[in-house]
Amino acid sequence: MSLYLIAEFREKERAAAAIRSLRAGGIAPADLDVFSEEPAEFPRGVLDRPSRMSLVAVTGAILFGTLATAFIWWTQHDYRLVTGGMPIFSLWATGVITFEMTMLGAIVSTFGWFLWESGLARRRDRSAPVPPIEPGSMCLRVRCRAADPNPTIEVLRHAGASDIQSRGEA
Amino acid sequence: MEHRWGMAIDLDRCTGCEACVVACHAENNLPVSTPDQAARGRTAHWIRIDRYFEGEFPDIKVRYMPVLCQQCDEAPCEPVCPTYATYHNPEGLNVQVYNRCVGTFYCANNCPYTVRYFNWFAPEWPEPLALQHNPDVAVRPAGVMEKCSFCIQRVKRAKQDAAAEQRALADGEVQPACVQSCPAGAMVFGDLNDPASRVSRLANEGRATRLLEELGTRPKVFYLQKG
Amino acid sequence: MVATAIAFVVGAAGLAAWGLQLHSGMGVTGLQRPVFWGIYIVDFVFWIGISHAGTLISAILRLTGASWRKPVTRAAEAITVFALMIGGMFPIIHLGRAWRFYWLLPYPNSRLLWPNFRSPLLWDLTAIVTYVTGSVIYLYLPLIPDVAQLGEHNTPWRQKLYRLLSLGWTGSDREWHALERAMKLMACIILAVAVSVHTVVAWDFAMAIAPMWHSTIFGPYFVTGAIFSGIAALVLVMAILRQVLHLQVYLTKHHFDRLAKLLLLMSLLWCYFTLAENLTVWYGNDPKEMAVFGARTRAHYAPYFWSMMFLNFVVPFVLLGIRRLRTIATAAVASVAVLIGMWLERFIIVVPTLANPRLPAPSGFYTPTWVEAAITAATFAAMAMLYMIFAKLFPIIAVWEFKPHPQEED
Numbered sequence: 001m002s003l004y005l006i007a008e009f010r011e012k013e014r015a016a017a018a019i020r021s022l023r024a025g026g027i028a029p030a031d032l033d034v035f036s037e038e039p040a041e042f043p044r045g046v047l048d049r050p051s052r053m054s055l056v057a058v059t060g061a062i063l064f065g066t067l068a069t070a071f072i073w074w075t076q077h078d079y080r081l082v083t084g085g086m087p088i089f090s091l092w093a094t095g096v097i098t099f100e101m102t103m104l105g106a107i108v109s110t111f112g113w114f115l116w117e118s119g120l121a122r123r124r125d126r127s128a129p130v131p132p133i134e135p136g137s138m139c140l141r142v143r144c145r146a147a148d149p150n151p152t153i154e155v156l157r158h159a160g161a162s163d164i165q166s167r168g169e170a
Numbered sequence: 171m172e173h174r175w176g177m178a179i180d181l182d183r184c185t186g187c188e189a190c191v192v193a194c195h196a197e198n199n200l201p202v203s204t205p206d207q208a209a210r211g212r213t214a215h216w217i218r219i220d221r222y223f224e225g226e227f228p229d230i231k232v233r234y235m236p237v238l239c240q241q242c243d244e245a246p247c248e249p250v251c252p253t254y255a256t257y258h259n260p261e262g263l264n265v266q267v268y269n270r271c272v273g274t275f276y277c278a279n280n281c282p283y284t285v286r287y288f289n290w291f292a293p294e295w296p297e298p299l300a301l302q303h304n305p306d307v308a309v310r311p312a313g314v315m316e317k318c319s320f321c322i323q324r325v326k327r328a329k330q331d332a333a334a335e336q337r338a339l340a341d342g343e344v345q346p347a348c349v350q351s352c353p354a355g356a357m358v359f360g361d362l363n364d365p366a367s368r369v370s371r372l373a374n375e376g377r378a379t380r381l382l383e384e385l386g387t388r389p390k391v392f393y394l395q396k397g
Numbered sequence: 398m399v400a401t402a403i404a405f406v407v408g409a410a411g412l413a414a415w416g417l418q419l420h421s422g423m424g425v426t427g428l429q430r431p432v433f434w435g436i437y438i439v440d441f442v443f444w445i446g447i448s449h450a451g452t453l454i455s456a457i458l459r460l461t462g463a464s465w466r467k468p469v470t471r472a473a474e475a476i477t478v479f480a481l482m483i484g485g486m487f488p489i490i491h492l493g494r495a496w497r498f499y500w501l502l503p504y505p506n507s508r509l510l511w512p513n514f515r516s517p518l519l520w521d522l523t524a525i526v527t528y529v530t531g532s533v534i535y536l537y538l539p540l541i542p543d544v545a546q547l548g549e550h551n552t553p554w555r556q557k558l559y560r561l562l563s564l565g566w567t568g569s570d571r572e573w574h575a576l577e578r579a580m581k582l583m584a585c586i587i588l589a590v591a592v593s594v595h596t597v598v599a600w601d602f603a604m605a606i607a608p609m610w611h612s613t614i615f616g617p618y619f620v621t622g623a624i625f626s627g628i629a630a631l632v633l634v635m636a637i638l639r640q641v642l643h644l645q646v647y648l649t650k651h652h653f654d655r656l657a658k659l660l661l662l663m664s665l666l667w668c669y670f671t672l673a674e675n676l677t678v679w680y681g682n683d684p685k686e687m688a689v690f691g692a693r694t695r696a697h698y699a700p701y702f703w704s705m706m707f708l709n710f711v712v713p714f715v716l717l718g719i720r721r722l723r724t725i726a727t728a729a730v731a732s733v734a735v736l737i738g739m740w741l742e743r744f745i746i747v748v749p750t751l752a753n754p755r756l757p758a759p760s761g762f763y764t765p766t767w768v769e770a771a772i773t774a775a776t777f778a779a780m781a782m783l784y785m786i787f788a789k790l791f792p793i794i795a796v797w798e799f800k801p802h803p804q805e806e807d
Contacts, residue, residue: 037546039573049571053578057586058616075503075511082258083251084243084574086515094624096520096597103590110582111534118575121566130567157222211429211761220758237756246606252501252516270508272500273423273493274518275433279751280605284431288493290424313493321567382755383730385606 003144003168005152006131007161015140017045018159022142025155031145035131036138056113057106064105069098129167137162173339174262175320176362176390177349178372179236183356186219186234190348190357197321197347199307201293214287215363216318217348236357238348239285239318240381241266247277247286255315262362262390266317273313282382283389286317316321320359321346341367362390401785404778411775414768415490421785423493425768432751432763437491439743440773443626444484445525445598446619446739450627451477451532452591453659456561456584467653468647468794469781472638475793479783480630481529483776488521501656517597517604519725524590531587538579541566542797555790595623607750608685609678618670622739625663625709629735632656634784636729638793647794650725657717657728663715671706671742685755692749697762701741707736 009015019032019042029047034040067090076089086093115121131139140161144152149166156164179309194200194217203213217238220370224231241264248256248264255270278286292312295303303309306323321344328344341360349357360369369392373376377394404633419423428435451474458466491499501522512519545563547555566572599619602610612618632653639648675694678686693702712734716727748763787793 004758014575033444034570035568036570036573037542037568039577040570047570049574051578053575053582057582071503072514076514079510081254081510081513083248083254083256083513083515084242084246084258086249090515093515094598096593097514097523099593100520100523100527100590100597103586104523106586107531107534107583107590110579110586111538112539114575114579116565117578118572119569120572122672124565133568158465194508207424211431218759220756222758237758239409249513249515250517250605252513252518252522254510254513270500270510271494272497273495274488274517275491275493276516276601278431278433278606282606282755284754284756287430288423288433290428291422311494312424313495315493351678387753 002127003166004129005142005144005149005151005156006129006165006167007140007142007156008131008134008137008163009140009160010137010162011160012040012042012138014042014160015052015138016042016162018140018156019047019160021155022152027142027145027152031143033141035133035141037133037135040138051117053110053113053117057110060109060112061102061106064108065098065102068101069094072097127161127168171363172260172262173361174363174390175325175329175344176262176360176369176392177238177239177320177346177390178358178369178378178394180356180358180372181233181235181393181395182356182377183354184219184236185232185354186221186232187353188219189351189353190217190236191215191219193347193351194318196302197304197307197324198319199303199309201289201310202295202299207290211343212290214289214316216285216287216316218285234367235310235393236348237283237285240283240387240391241318241320243388243390244386246280246282246385250276250280252276263320263322263325264317266315266319267314268308268310268314269315273315275315277315282293282385282387286315289314289316337371354358400781404782404785406422407771407778408775411778412773414771414775418490418768418772419495423777425766427763429761429763431754431759431761432748434491434747434751435763436744436765436773437770439740439747440485440776442598442606442619442743442747443513443740444480444487444776445595446623446626446699446743447630447736447793448477448480448484448528448532448627449595449620449623450480450631451475451535452587453624453627454524454631455535456588459580459584460588465652467798468644468800469631469635469652469656471536471539471791471795472635472793474532475787476627476630476634477532478536479780479787481525481532482778482783485525485529485659486776488518502672504651517601520597521601524594524789528587528590528594531583531590534589535580535583537562537800538576538583539795540791541576542568543792543795546796547792557585558790591623592620595620602746602750608683608753609689609750610746612674614670614674618674621663621666621670622742625660625667626736626739628656628660628663629739630734632660632728633732633736636725636732638788642788642793653725653728654723657723657731657746660728661713661717664710664717664735667708685753688753688757689750692753693745697752698745698749699700702745705738705741705745708734709742712738 015034032047072094073089080088131141135138142152153164198216200214200216217236220235220237222233224233243262245264248258252274253270254274255267257265259265288310289310293309324346325344328339332339344359346359349359358369358372360367362370364370372394373392375394378392380389380392426435454466454473455470483788492498501512501519541563544559545566547559573721583605599615603612603615605611635648638644678690692698713731716731752761752763754760
């Protein structure tokens with residue numbers, strides 16, 4: 001059980017300032033979480049979360065599209081039935097399905113990766129407290145690894161937190 | 171060499187008697203319709219006589235054209251069937267596989283000759299027609315598309331007989347029911363791959379044309395007219 | 398209460414009709430040679446067209462950053478999902494042997510055959526499966542934060558439902574970031590899919606060689622018509638929601654004004670495509686095509702064709718083009734007109750071509766029976782029911798997108 005500090009901010013700028021100060025003080029972004037009712041849009045550099053979602057989507061799309069096309073090529077050669085004098089396999093005729101399966105691959109990969117990247121599908125740390133969000137404010141949760149939480153509490157108060165609580169033990 | 175079955179129909183001889191229609195019904199277990207269903211365009215005649223009237227009274231000419239499945243080499247009905255219920259067999263026949271048909275109707279919509287027929291209801295035959303069924307031909311259930319098969323059961327029977335007797339098929343040995351029954355001798359059936367067969371010679375005559383040729387379906391029924 | 402009862406009765410009648418059709422055969426419909434596709438296919442294209450509501454409003458406006466879309470997106474996305482589910486039933490309903498519909502799916506089977514992927518019907522299948530999957534996910538993703546909030550205060554079974562659906566959403570910035578990235582990607586993907594879906598549905602007709610079906614313009618024509626009918630459906634649904642759920646504060650005159658302008662734009666675009674198609678056919682004077690054209694514009698189907706032109710073009714032009722006439726009520730009226738008009742448009746596309754085949758001898762007619770009418774009506778009832786249930790269970794306005802800035806204008 002770690003020590004968590006939960007600070008409530010009424011304004012986005014103060015939360016951003018607090019995060020900057022904490023990071024300058026050496027706290028890793030992995031130990032910081034901001035809870036809000038709407039997406040907390042901080043300016044660049046405050047709390048960026050690098051995302052691989054585009055890469056995953058494109059990879060999944062290409063993979064699925066290729067697999068689907070290969071599958072069709074295989075099935076149409078497996079039992080060669082002539083229809084209307086058309087070739088046994090034609091990339092143009094299959095193109096529509098290739099496109100759709102590519103898109104389906106993108107959709108499924110995006111959704112799957114979203115579940116992973118957001119942390120919704122991962123095993124969570126149940127001990128981490130989730131603060132209830134008041135309308136119009138956001139909560140910053142800091143995992144305090146240092147033995148003494150007071151400097152961190154000072155930084156938060158200095159930045160303008162309206163309420164600071166601590167949960168758990170160091 | 172593979173057979174390539176084709177047919178020649180001499181329109182100058184056809185009298186429109188519809189013996190071919192009746193023979194086809196008898197041979198292929200075609201369902202019988204009721205007057206009410208016939209009025210709603212639900213009859214199935216794998217071969218039908220299309221009648222066209224030309225001219226004004228008293229100089230009216232009636233033209234008869236027996237229209238059946240043209241067994242197109244580039245059939246538009248084949249690529250659109252999602253379950254391969256219709257495809258082209260190596261002998262050039264456009265085969266209809268009843269038990270694969272789910273009834274999407276796409277083949278019938280794409281056939282420019284409108285020679286495909288659907289089983290709207292389970293087929294019925296008033297007594298004693300049901301006793302006259304041909305055991306070589308399947309009875310189709312409701313929901314399945316059907317059409318002329320060039321009496322493929324007769325083709326198969328003839329090929330089996332010839333193989334059993336270890337000889338080749340003779341020209342004119344295979345005769346679909348319509349060809350066999352035509353009293354005017356207007357219909358000829360045979361192997362287009364055999365240049366000596368009667369149908370090949372007729373197909374190469376100056377009188378030979380094909381229906382809707384400009385569509386590129388490459389039908390194998392040749393209509394002979396206006397000598 | 399009354400509405401639910403009516404919907405139930407209509408839906409039950411439709412189910413009974415379908416049962417009769419499955420039992421007795423397709424003969425209970427009005428289909429006949431050569432009109433092998435009738436109202437079921439008209440309904441299919443119609444409902445898939447309506448499903449383009451969500452994609453346009455949600456995806457395109459999201460990508461272009463138009464914030465006036467915010468109170469409207471979820472309503473639109475819900476229309477998409479339900480319209481797709483309903484539209485997707487029709488390829489099954491119209492089958493001669495509907496209980497064998499799964500033969501179109503690729504799975505190892507005793508027939509030792511795979512489906513024929515060359516057939517446009519298989520393209521239909523893949524397109525619609527992709528679009529349904531995409532739409533459901535596209536509806537679900539932004540629903541997660543709202544559902545998480547609902548998990549707090551509700552009846553026990555609802556609490557369980559909302560907790561389950563919220564996947565343990567806590568509102569952390571990691572989750573928000575991932576959600577926003579996913580939404581951006583999904584918007585692009587769903588847009589591409591939507592265009593392709595209705596193009597593929599159009600190609601069911603265009604790939605056939607039937608006269609006036611085999612037209613290169615069909616792909617874009619159908620997509621335009623889909624977006625057109627989709628916006629009409631959206632305007633109508635929103636007008637109803639606004640009244641019934643008292644959302645006057647959120648769905649303002651401004652929103653309807655913008656949507657009405659979009660509807661007018663689509664009406665003009667649709668009219669352009671219709672003109673292009675018909676003019677080229679008429680000028681080209683191909684006999685087979687002229688037979689169909691004559692049937693549509695002068696002979697048997699003329700009443701439907703000209704009603705369609707009136708409902709799709711004249712009514713929106715007058716009601717929405719004249720600024721003084723452009724109100725929420727008239728927008729709703731214009732939408733109803735467009736919906737009827739677009740249904741007629743699908744009818745005009747499907748039936749006259751089939752009734753006038755290339756060989757004139759087997760020409761025919763088509764008169765739908767009560768079976769087809771009942772099933773069609775039942776789909777409208779089903780749509781209403783599904784939508785009502787959705788609106789009861791979930792907030793129809795995306796709370797998290799909208800709440801902080803209720804009066805924001807772009």
